[in-house]
Amino acid sequence: MVEDRELLRVENLTRIFGSGKSQVRAVDNVSFSIKEGEIVSLLGESGSGKTTTARLILKLLPPTSGKIIFRGKDITYVSSRKELLNYWREVQAIFQDPFSSFNIFYSIRRVLNNALRLVSESISREEREEMIKEVLLSVGLNPAEILDKRPYELSGGQRQRIMLARVLLIRPKLLVADEPTSMIDASSRAGILNLLMELRNAYGMSIIFITHDIGLAYYTSDRLFIMNSGKIVEEGDAEEIINNPKDDYTKKLLEDVPVIHRKWEL
Numbered sequence: 236m237v238e239d240r241e242l243l244r245v246e247n248l249t250r251i252f253g254s255g256k257s258q259v260r261a262v263d264n265v266s267f268s269i270k271e272g273e274i275v276s277l278l279g280e281s282g283s284g285k286t287t288t289a290r291l292i293l294k295l296l297p298p299t300s301g302k303i304i305f306r307g308k309d310i311t312y313v314s315s316r317k318e319l320l321n322y323w324r325e326v327q328a329i330f331q332d333p334f335s336s337f338n339i340f341y342s343i344r345r346v347l348n349n350a351l352r353l354v355s356e357s358i359s360r361e362e363r364e365e366m367i368k369e370v371l372l373s374v375g376l377n378p379a380e381i382l383d384k385r386p387y388e389l390s391g392g393q394r395q396r397i398m399l400a401r402v403l404l405i406r407p408k409l410l411v412a413d414e415p416t417s418m419i420d421a422s423s424r425a426g427i428l429n430l431l432m433e434l435r436n437a438y439g440m441s442i443i444f445i446t447h448d449i450g451l452a453y454y455t456s457d458r459l460f461i462m463n464s465g466k467i468v469e470e471g472d473a474e475e476i477i478n479n480p481k482d483d484y485t486k487k488l489l490e491d492v493p494v495i496h497r498k499w500e501l
């Protein structure tokens with residue numbers, strides 16, 4: 236499933252916020268690469284720099300220094316609207332807070348039609364409507380109930396499912412999924428994750444999961460990257476890291492897991 240071709244590489248990626256004493260090195264000299272069809276997880280405590288890394292990769296935020304190479308091309312300074320749209324056809328996101336990611340005045344029908352337009356202008360209206368209904372069903376939503384609503388009329392979990400529907404329509408090469416199921420009830424979570432993993436199997440999509448949830452990371456990922464204070468402190472095979480963590484921070488992160496489980500059982 237994992238191809239030997241590199242899809243994305245970041246080199247010495249750094250993002251500093253603020254200046255002087257209040258300076259934060261949110262992402263500090265981070266380098267890694269992801270292959271086609273590979274699923275990796277970026278794990279770390281709150282504030283370790285995971286979302287900032289995602290925003291840099293998605294080109295929603297410029298880096299202070301470093302490089303982003305996608306399919307062999309340096310895209311760090313790509314900035315024209317046309318080139319960015321081309322990039323976003325290949326690299327899509329599901330966010331922690333999906334509310335900020337939609338135009339709140341658009342109906343869900345319009346949001347999803349716009350997604351399809353990004354892929355192809357030549358699909359007829361009727362075909363688009365059919366494709367949209369099909370993906371809504373596959374993410375567990377009722378088209379008749381959802382299509383004419385606006386994002387603010389939906390629950391957080393429903394909005395995350397709409398983001399997932401977008402991904403199914405656009406079929407990007409890379410999905411950056413930042414806590415993609417944080418607002419979805421535990422009973423539906425596995426179904427959503429399986430749907431994402433099927434996309435890897437079906438057409439070789441690569442996924443970067445960003446999460447606090449070590450169980451999720453272990454269940455879904457080929458490799459893990461452990462992040463602490465903006466740096467990647469350990470990386471490697473998911474199984475190997477969970478069973479035999481080397482870095483002290485990773486050990487601490489893993490020790491917290493039983494505590495989390497106890498909390499969940501209350």
Ligand SMILES: Nc1ncnc2c1ncn2[C@@H]1O[C@H](COP(=O)(O)OP(=O)(O)OP(=O)(O)O)[C@@H](O)[C@H]1O
Pocket residue numbers: 252253259260261279280281282283284285286287288
């Ligand atoms: N726009 C910003 N301006 C200033 N500081 C920022 C900004 N965005 C993030 N930071 C800081 O950068 C650091 C990393 O934040 P980031 O959101 O990347 O963490 P995270 O690992 O995603 O955390 P969480 O697990 O809570 O989502 C934090 O110290 C945060 O306060």
Ligand SMILES: [Mg+2]
Pocket residue numbers: 285286287331413
């Ligand atoms: Mg975050």
